[in-house]
């Protein structure tokens with residue numbers, strides 16, 4: 001099975017050497033988290049959090065795309081907005097900063113965004129969505145892609161025609177979260193429907209929804225025949241998961257999941273980076289990652305409860321180091 005995805009931009013063809021990608025996740029996939037994911041997934045396309053076009057233009061969102069070109073491996077910038085001019089301008093800024101591609105968010109169900117016509121509202125405003133893709137792909141040389149859902153509120157909306165129109169307008173790849181906007185995160189992602197869409201489109205189709213581990217990934221590839229997969233919630237607390245899935249898809253053996261001690265040390269590494277970048281506010285951000293990572297071993301619940309109450313980074317480190325000291329050799333080797 002080829003592990004390569006080819007994307008066409010204006011006069012350029014870009015190649016991704018992995019079938020598994022990191023979802024854009026607001027509040028999670030910042031450059032510090034991406035750096036952790038990258039350790040295990042050198043070839044994968046990783047996405048930024050969704051970024052509002054205005055915030056880039058006005059400068060206050062600029063730190064989210066700062067020096068993307070210096071990161072190792074391909075980074076996609078996801079933009080949300082419904083104004084073709086604003087998205088085109090933001091896309092140019094992201095391209096100048098080293099974005100591998102620009103993704104337009106056409107799936108976000110959050111009311112604050114869809115009420116203003118962005119995110120999933122674009123599934124309803126199809127002419128505007130088409131105009132957006134046309135204008136943005138004319139504004140930049142890098143590929144322009146779309147991430148969307150199976151529909152607004154039901155599956156009879158002829159989403160296939162919409163996606164074919166986006167393809168004809170210049171979209172270089174389409175990622176489909178296998179749920180409608182109304183479904184939110186309920187039920188299970190409809191991989192069957194993604195498979196039917198894959199048959200229709202010529203551009204790469206990326207399947208998304210409910211892929212948490214190598215087994216899900218291989219099942220989803222089999223069921224959809226998709227060109228690639230995107231992992232969202234499965235990465236929370238497990239930044240190695242993308243690499244683990246990449247290994248399975250490439251049929252490589254010997255992937256080494258971090259053991260308990262390594263996972264605890266990873267929390268310290270993440271925290272240190274957050275504090276360096278964001279000062280004491282970094283601890284607040286670290287707390288949610290701590291609760292996602294610190295699980296599935298005997299002392300996890302007690303440690304997690306103590307860690308999220310720790311008042312500063314030193315206390316977090318002390319608690320973790322003390323726990324590592326109490327792990328016996330067998331536990332240290334456990335994953």
Ligand SMILES: Cc1cc2nc3c(=O)[nH]c(=O)nc-3n(C[C@H](O)[C@H](O)[C@H](O)COP(=O)(O)O)c2cc1C
Nearest residue numbers: 023024025026049050147177209210211231232233
């Ligand atoms: C915390 C969180 C933040 C998200 N932020 C974004 C986002 O910024 N842009 C986007 O297109 N989707 C976003 N999503 C949706 C995911 O990218 C993905 O489509 C969805 O979670 C389904 O994939 P999964 O089952 O692998 O999680 C977010 C989801 C979660 C849980």
